[in-house]
Amino acid sequence: MKKLIIIGLLIVTAACASAPKPETAPGKASIYGTVKAQSHKDFIKKSQSGNGDNGNEGYGGGSIFGGAIQYTKNMINYNKLSGLYACLIDPEHGEKTLHTLEVGPDGPSPRSLALAPGDSILIRNNASQTHNFFISDEEEGFQAFPPIPAGGEERLTVKLEGLLELGSDEDDSLIVDLLSRKGLVGKRLSSGDSYAFENVDPGSYEVVFWHWRLGWIVHQVTAAAGESIKLDETLSVDRIIHD
C-alpha cells in the first residue's frame, strides 16, 4: 500500500513538473521544455546500487526511495542548483536586454549571465570599495569600464562575444562568467524549472543549455509554423559538450 502511494505521488509530481505547452499564435512556433541539473552518473549509479550505504557522504542508505542521494552542506545540491540557462540563438533578434548584477561583500550575484553583444549590465556596487570592472575573453579581447564607487551603479554595454569573464581590477577573486552569443535570448532557471520561447518565427535555431560550472549542451532545432517543439535537457558533467 505504502509503495502504491509513493508511486502515485511520483506520477503526480512528474505530471506537475512537466513543462506546459505554450499557446502559439498563427504562423508562429514555440520551443519549450524543462531543464534540470544532475549529479555525475557514477555517483547516481553508486547511490542506486546501495554501494554507498556504509556511511559514505551523500549516499542515502535506508531511504524509502532505495538509496537516493542525500546532499550535505558541503555538496552541490543538483536538485536545487540555480543559474541554469536555456538560450535561444536567433541571429535576427535585435532587441537589447538589460541584465542586473549586484556586487557585495560576499561576491557577485548572480555568478553568471548569458547575454548577447549589445546587451547591457546594470552593476550595483554594494561593496565598500570602488571597482574598476572589465570584461575579457581568453585571448586578447578586452573591455575596460569607468570606475564605480562604493554604493554607486553604472550601466555597461557588452561588446565582446564568446565565453567571457567580468572581473575587477581591485579584487581578483571577483569573477562573473558570461556567455555572450549574437542573438542570444536567455532564460535563467533553477533545476527542474520550465522555459518557453513563444511565438518565434518558423526556422532553424540553436538552443543552448548552459551552466558556468557544468558547461553547455547545444541542440539544432527547426520549427515549422504552428509547431511547438518540446525540448527537455539535463546538465551534468558527464554530458559535457564542448564546441
Added chain:
Amino acid sequence: MTSRSAKFKATFLFTAFWILQASPVFAHSLNGTVRVEGSKALKNLVVYLIPKRPGQITASNRTHDVSQKGRKFNPNLIVVYRGDSVRFLNDENREIDHNVYSLSKAATFDLGLAEKGSILKKDFDQPGRVNFYCSVHKRMEGKLVALPSPYFAVLEKPGDFILEGVPKGEWELTAVVFHRRYKPQPVAIKSLDGGNIILEIVKK
C-alpha cells in the same frame, strides 16, 4: 679514412654536441625580475621559458600528486611541463567520494568517481591553462598550468626569480598571469649570459 667512417664520425660529434649542450653540465641560470604596471601585487605569477626551436628540450615525464583531503585540492595551483602526469589522490580520512573534471579548452576531461584510497590520473600533453573541479563538492576547484618547458618559477608576488639548469639556446621569457586585466610582455633571450632580465606585466 673512408667517407663512410667520416660521415659516422661527423654524425657522432654532432649528436654528442647536442646532448652535451642540453645537459645540466652545460646548463645556465637565468636571473630576472618581474615588474607590474602600477605596482599591482599580482599573486601566483608563473614565469617560464618557451624554446624557440622544437626539440630543444626533451620530455621529463614527471608525476605530480594532488591531495583531496578535507574536500580541497592541495596544491590548488599545479604547474607541470607538457607530457607530465597528475595523480589526484583521494586521501580523505572518511568515506567521501570525489570526481575531477575540467571544461577548459587546453584539456577537457571527466575522470569519473574516486572512492577513499583511490587515485585518478591524467596526462597533460598540451600546453595551456586548465581549471578543474570536483562535481560533488562546492568550492572544490583548482588550477593547472601545462608549460612548453620545464624551466619556470612560481612567484607569490612580483619580484626577483631564478630559472636554474637552462640549456644554451634561444628562448622567450614570459609569464602566466591569472588576473585577466594584465598581460606579460615577452622577452626574447638570445644569450643566457646577459645578466638580469626584466619581465614587464602591463595592463591590457
